[in-house]
Amino acid sequence: MDNKRHNLKVVSKKIIIVNPFGIGDVVFSTPVIENLKIAYPDSFIGYLCNARTAPILQTNPKIDKVFIYEKDDWRKLWKESKFKCIVDFIKFLSEIKKCKFDLAVDLSLGRHYSFFLWLFGVGKRYGFNYHNRGLFLTDKIDIEGYQDKHVIEYYLDLLHFMNLNPTAIEPKVYIDTAHSTWAEDFLKSKGINSDDYLIGVVPGGGVSWGKAVDIRRWAKEKFTQLADKIIGNFPVKMVIFGDKFELELCSSIVSGMKNKAVMIVGQTDLLQFVALLSKCN
Template identity: 40%
Template structure:
């Protein structure tokens, strides 16, 4: 245990997956206060970890390149793998948590000579791990709890911790200046809306989305009833969808973040009163930043991928059907019911949840 002072955590996935790792990171730093902890992740999400005090270094890589070289054949795979080995060798890691669900990363760790390689054995892909949990899917408990359970291999009893995302004072100040330039005042009710997202599901991304016309109706009501200022959280690839969405709004005076960076969008979310979102990355920003949120869950299980830990400052809105959740074993089974789990959620139900959080925020000052 005392020799475990150079620790690597690998998570090559998206925003939510990386933020689900933050309770593990805090526990590792608490258990090994003198250790050096590195986090290996994709280039796109690396910035969200830069201010995390429980990480000493972020090692960013292009996951697409990694997978592409493997598809080109054994020689190309060996070449890229060896380049990474040479790059990481100097760190002399002696403990690693591999959360990739793949065999490539644990093979890399074996080549690096990492003594203790902890992770998941999904479809036999954990063959290069020294300690592993058999896993078919994340089920019945939150992903963050699965990651914490890995500490049992070190005979450690983890403490449950919130998801965490750390913004610098400069990033927060930038958001305040940005919103001020957009005409937002301190007394305004500022509501972030994330009507898109779900690209991690590939061509089936729309299966995770509450209908855009419902989001638009919600925005129209919030503007009229509460004079709320609306912030639309959207990525640069969603500009066409955003243009169509804007056509549905009565009040076009909304704040558009599609030209902002990931960190800038997160900084803006941190200044909002409430967030309303599909089950996507921006929702995780809000949860980790302590922004009260209403989330719409369809094919995914909110017990597994929802708020962590669940509490009264957040509300998950969902409709129960025998077919839900249909995202099982990290795959969608395909929807034969025209997304009834999401289409069945009315605007009034979501509005009621938003109003409940607004009232709670008013009570708490």
């Protein structure tokens, strides 16, 4: 970590967080949001993310503006019309620039995001010097990866450049009333009431795991055995969650069980899924 520190708290009121990664990484960044809002309750916080993760940020009352950067969409547009891609990209960058952010927490591990932040005149740019990619960061932490502690702890380390001692360390996703009510009604339609003790099982890892999923994921037979053991020994109800790409996996687990479980696979969007998770004990 650089020795350069600031003796006084940064007085910045406009902060942008950059995290182009998946849902888990964005959820892990929520303690950063919470601590920034605790330290600077009147601050304006923007967040740059991809389209898949945007919904869980758009319901967060601590976030003032969400910027969606979808790399595949830009590549597609570039192939269709280079001129339109350039014009639209300039408009996108202008939307960020006009907010006049003066502090950035860059979680991207790359150099091009901090380059644009530097170009926009963002005075303080905190991030990770991963593989010497932190050229355009004003303050950085040298890392080779997230091996030594939880990702949340790495993210929170960046707040020390602002002389902040994090107090909120748990990830937090906000569910609005409409989604919460929807989840209650949906579960009721599946025979699950609010006074039931509900356990959720998520055997898949999502599409982002790619080809290595079978290596990284627990065997489906283990999930079947565990689910049966829980239901057989405790007065609970169980739901098996997954997206549409995991239908075969989840169906295999449920069909192999001796006890009954409700399968909710490919039936929800991200916020609906989170709302259902919030109903689990």
